[in-house]
Amino acid sequence: MAERKEIAPREETVVSARKRVRAMVPPVDVYETDDGLILLADMPGVSKDTLDLKVEDNVLYLKGTIVETPGEEVSPEYVEVRGREYFRAFTLGPEFDQDKIEATFSQGVLRLFIPKHEAEKPRKIEIKVA
Structure with a gap:
């Protein structure tokens, strides 16, 4: 059986213009489907305009x-x-x-869908009768 692959959380410190500040870590739920991962992050008080998402060097950043x-x-x-x-x-x-x-954002909840490459998705093998 293949090893289950997931995204791995990383701890970070945000550096502001004034000082080094420890940011709050939003609670996150991760669900796996055959097509990819669904990530739900609770970020109350954040608006779409103050939300920043990026992927850099295989790291997904939520701020x-x-x-x-x-x-x-x-x-x-x-x-x-x-x-x-x-x-x-x-x-x-x-x-x-x-x-x-x-990515979608509604009522303080960020929802990300992170799809798997086609080759990584499970596929059904057709059985032919000989």
């Missing part, structure tokens, strides 16, 4: 900046969300077609 803030004149009494950015990176295996990745 989103939270846009809704109460204002600088307000000081928080209690805070659970400490960062202003989400960041996550995944190393993609050679079985995935990086040129055909599809």
Whole structure:
């Protein structure tokens, strides 16, 4: 049986213009189908305009900046969300077609479809009667 191939998460630190900041890691669910992977990332507070996706050197980068803030004149009494950015990176295996990745974003959830190359997809072998 062949070894199951998946994308591998990577930890990163985001460097801002002011200082080195540890970005929040969005929770991600990954589902495998015969055609590829479906990746769902929760990024509440991020808008489509502040979301940045790219693939570079077989690494898929997800970065989103939270846009809704109460204002600088307000000081928080209690805070659970400490960062202003989400960041996550995944190393993609050679079985995935990086040129055909599809992304949709709705209500703070990023959905990526990462297709497999045709040669990597399972195929049914036809049996002929002799």
